[in-house]
Amino acid sequence: MQKQSSSYSRKQNHNQQSQDNLTESNISPLNSQNKDLSNTKKSSTTTTSQQTSNDSMLYETKRISLRLCYIFRRSSVTNDILVLSSSSSSSSSSTTTTTTTPITAPSTSTTNGSILDIVLPYAQTCYSVRFVDDMHARKWFHIIHSKISRCLLEILPEIEEYFYVARHANEVKALGWLTEQVNNDETTSLTKSWKPVFLVLTDAEICFLCCAPVSRQTCREPDLVYSILSTRLVQSSRDQINDGDVSLLSLRVGTKFGVVSHTFRVETKADLNYWTKAISQCLQSAVVRIKEVVFPCKWNNRTCKLFLHYEHGFTLYSDPTDSVTSAGNATSTGNVRLLWQQPFEKLRSSADDNEHLLTLDFHGEEGVVELDFGTSPKPFVFHLHAFLSAKAARIGLVG
Structure with missing residues (x-):
């Protein structure tokens, strides 16, 4: 298990039990470093007391709330890089971004398993879990992904209230995490860099947030805002390199400077259907309403x-x-x-x-x-379309 962090570590309550929490062992917080479960130092062979062993296990257990988190699966057949946001607490304009390490298969093996990256709401920290094969990684991905989706539905009214107050949006049509393909110094012909982006589709706009909408301030100042009538959903395509349900979704926007394109990675077919249907219906409704x-x-x-x-x-x-x-x-x-x-x-x-x-x-x-x-x-061309x-x-x- 790995942790990439640019900010903080939190106190955890080990007595509280919740099915929306993920318990992970052998983790200790690190700043701007990776810690792999496979590289954890072996315990001493000397005999220790049972109490000491229990205390050590308790100290190395981390409980993660899945509320507003994002899960990203990196397959053994790709060298995808996950780019995290810069630290918002830094006052310097020259902040650095944290990236996950791509999977590199050793020459003696044809596979090196898969990694699940669990990105926390501020998109500055993620926990990475390496699995022995893609099958187990895919199984755990769908379990965690379904729990995250359920948590998102539960807090939807709260987020709608944020956007109503901050941006006068009457209704949130769709929301959730996607990863956008970005240019990065570590990107090569064999790798792709992906940055987590929280998208919120309202009745009139599509908003890009660098982190989850945890407050009204976050909703008031998104990174990018486009009028829904200026956007066009390009037909999705399947990612030929990745296996499973991963698809690519392209969004084109007409601006006074020309066309801006955004390419997103969608982790499941259900998510792909969710976004394509929501954007298409929102676009048609906006035309009928605005006229x-x-x-x-x-x-x-x-x-x-x-x-x-x-x-x-x-x-x-x-x-x-x-x-x-x-x-x-x-x-x-x-x-x-x-x-x-x-x-x-x-x-x-x-x-x-x-x-x-x-x-x-x-x-x-x-x-x-x-x-x-x-x-x-x-x-005008995009509005006409x-x-x-x-x-x-x-x-x-x-x-």
């Missing part, structure tokens, strides 16, 4: 506002502050003028340069329309 979004842009060198409506499609209005006079029209200063309107059904195609220009090709008189957004038009997906789902074209 309309507005994007400032320029058309024919005049400042405009492009309205994207769930029912009416595209509508372009002149900006009341614009003083440009179009051919044959009076100056529109102080007035809002309808420039053109097109339903979704007339859109044949769209294209953009990922910098500032977007082209919409409509059937009929309007033809090709070129819009200048000033920044990357990807936010969300609206079209919601309309397709409404008429039964998608599940």
Whole structure:
């Protein structure tokens, strides 16, 4: 058993019994060091009293609450690295991250077992358990994973209250730990680095937290926040290197700087179904609820506002502050003028340069329309995809 830590050790109550706690033996806290159960020093061969033996066993027993913890399985056929968060207590800007050691199989053996990493809620400390083979590791993984999932359901109302107060979220649609693939100094062509990320999907946003939502402050200041309408769920794929149920889930986000991609590792098929269904349903519900979004842009060198409506499609209005006079029209200063309107059904195609220009090709008189957004038009493109997906789902074209 190993422990990677960048912070603390806690006093444990050995008399309290709970089925949501995990008891582990032969563990003593270490700071920024690894301790492997297989490397524990052998006890002396000299005869000792029974009382001394019992005291030693009691001292080396660690009880871990599984509340808001995360479990990660490293197979013997991969060299995955788990990257932990920097210590939040450090005042220095140059903090270091703690990483787990990849499994390295000796030349005399074709397998070196599997390791289960149990990450504590602040994602700064983890306990690692090495098993003799993948079968036992997989069995214990599912036992611990199910208990962690049950604990998460029990405290869901508490987390929903945090997000309602901190971010005015009406409802938490999905939440839980995933690991995101990251670039790390220890990453090579034969290894992958994964960082635990706690995702919270609300009715309007998807929030990335570096640790579990243990307080309102954590919910108030997530690491990343994306509008659900700016996200797109890419079709999941199975991790070809890992065995078992491990899958890869990609999330693409349209921002004013372009497209941002996040690749997550999902440990079980049930978790994969949970996240794909939750994101898809939340996206459709958000479109129906919001109905309309507005994007400032320029058309024919005049400042405009492009309205994207769930029912009416595209509508372009002149900006009341614009003083440009179009051919044959009076100056529109102080007035809002309808420039053109097109339903979704007339859109044949769209294209953009990922910098500032977007082209919409409509059937009929309007033809090709070129819009200048000033920044990357990807936010509009992703919103358009969300609206079209919601309309397709409404008429039964998608599940």
